[in-house]
Amino acid sequence: MAPRRRRRRPWYRTRAYRLTRTALLTVVLVTVGVRCTGDDKPTVPYGPDGQDTVAAAGPDTEVAGEPDVEVSREPDVEVSRGPGAEVTRGPGAEVTRGPGADVSRGPDAEVTRGPGADVSRGPAPSARPTPTRRPPLRPLPRSRPTSFRIPSLGIDAPITGLGLIRGRELATPPVDKPKLVGWYQGGPTPGEPGTAIAVGHRDTRSGPAVFAALAQVKPGKVIEAGRADGRTAVYTVDRVKVFDKEGFPDKEVYGPARRPELRVITCGGLFKWRTGYTSNVVVFAHLTRTREPRPPKSTTAR
Numbered sequence: 001m002a003p004r005r006r007r008r009r010p011w012y013r014t015r016a017y018r019l020t021r022t023a024l025l026t027v028v029l030v031t032v033g034v035r036c037t038g039d040d041k042p043t044v045p046y047g048p049d050g051q052d053t054v055a056a057a058g059p060d061t062e063v064a065g066e067p068d069v070e071v072s073r074e075p076d077v078e079v080s081r082g083p084g085a086e087v088t089r090g091p092g093a094e095v096t097r098g099p100g101a102d103v104s105r106g107p108d109a110e111v112t113r114g115p116g117a118d119v120s121r122g123p124a125p126s127a128r129p130t131p132t133r134r135p136p137l138r139p140l141p142r143s144r145p146t147s148f149r150i151p152s153l154g155i156d157a158p159i160t161g162l163g164l165i166r167g168r169e170l171a172t173p174p175v176d177k178p179k180l181v182g183w184y185q186g187g188p189t190p191g192e193p194g195t196a197i198a199v200g201h202r203d204t205r206s207g208p209a210v211f212a213a214l215a216q217v218k219p220g221k222v223i224e225a226g227r228a229d230g231r232t233a234v235y236t237v238d239r240v241k242v243f244d245k246e247g248f249p250d251k252e253v254y255g256p257a258r259r260p261e262l263r264v265i266t267c268g269g270l271f272k273w274r275t276g277y278t279s280n281v282v283v284f285a286h287l288t289r290t291r292e293p294r295p296p297k298s299t300t301a302r
Contacts, residue, residue: 139260140191140231140290147226148181148198153217157210159225161185162199172199178209183225188260190225191233191290195257198225202267202277211266215240215281223262223285230293235262235285242268242279253282260287 145159162171162182173182183189184197201209223235243249253263262285269279 137287137289139193139287140189140227140233142189142192143227143229143231145183145190145225146228147224148183149224149226150214150217150221151224152221153213155210155213157181157200159183159198170197170199173201175201175204178204178206181210190227190262191231191260191287193258193260195254196225196260196262197254197265198262199265202281211264211281214264214266214283215242215268217283222288223264223283225262232291233260233287234289234291235260236288238284238286240281240283242281244269244279245277248280261285262287 144161147156148159149156157179159181160173160177160183162173162184163186165171170184171182173180178201181198181200184199188194188196190196200211200214202211202214203209217237217240219237219239221237223237225233225235227233243253253265262283264283264285266281267277267279268281269277271277
């Protein structure tokens with residue numbers, strides 16, 4: 001009987017193939033086991049340029065992954081969290097949470113939690129000084145008025161005393177003296193508490209009078225009334241109004257006041273030959289300061 005011829009084994013049944021397969025399986029199992037038992041640190045994604053988009057945060061550090069972020073791993077370097085945000089990792093560094101927010105980790109640091117918000121961890125800032133209040137303005141005692149000035153209108157006129165006509169109507173300065181200002185003698189003198197009244201003509205047959213431009217005075221301008229004792233009462237204009245003579249508000253214009261106030265009155269509105277002007281211009285002002293008389297100049301003998 002002829003000897004049996006052995007067949008050649010296939011390559012996948014050879015010993016070399018089995019040893020190689022066993023070695024590969026062992027390597028795979030070891031690799032998988034190491035990955036399963038490794039650290040739970042998150043995988044760091046990379047941007048288009050190969051730079052980290054999230055930095056490894058230290059203790060008590062919040063990390064917000066935002067696009068277009070630069071991260072540096074070296075110490076004492078600047079790390080950017082987002083547009084316009086700067087983060088420094090070194091000692092005494094400044095850390096920014098969001099746009100325009102500054103957070104410092106060192107001692108006496110300033111910490112900002114949101115845009116534009118300042119939270120200081122260091123010593124408390126010094127308190128702001130409280131503004132000092134001016135003492136109330138003291139009214140002046142009674143003294144006869146002598147002069148009347150409105151610097152913004154170029155008015156500088158003498159004063160004459162006026163009374164009431166028929167017990168109810170206020171008299172006016174003489175028509176032949178159009179540059180004269182009348183002051184109601186029955187009311188307060190300049191700087192006294194209450195409502196003082198000054199009147200004057202707008203024009204006469206001879207031309208414009210002392211209060212021709214009274215309606216043009218602006219709120220905030222001053223009116224100065226000189227006194228016989230040398231002092232000057234300075235009033236500030238509050239408002240200017242025009243009232244029809246038929247419905248003139250007596251209480252609003254002539255009513256009593258606790259502080260020193262002034263009403264300056266002249267004619268206004270339309271002019272009619274039979275009845276005159278149809279309205280009155282009234283300036284409302286109140287006392288804001290007083291000026292003491294100037295000391296006399298000393299004369300030295302030569």
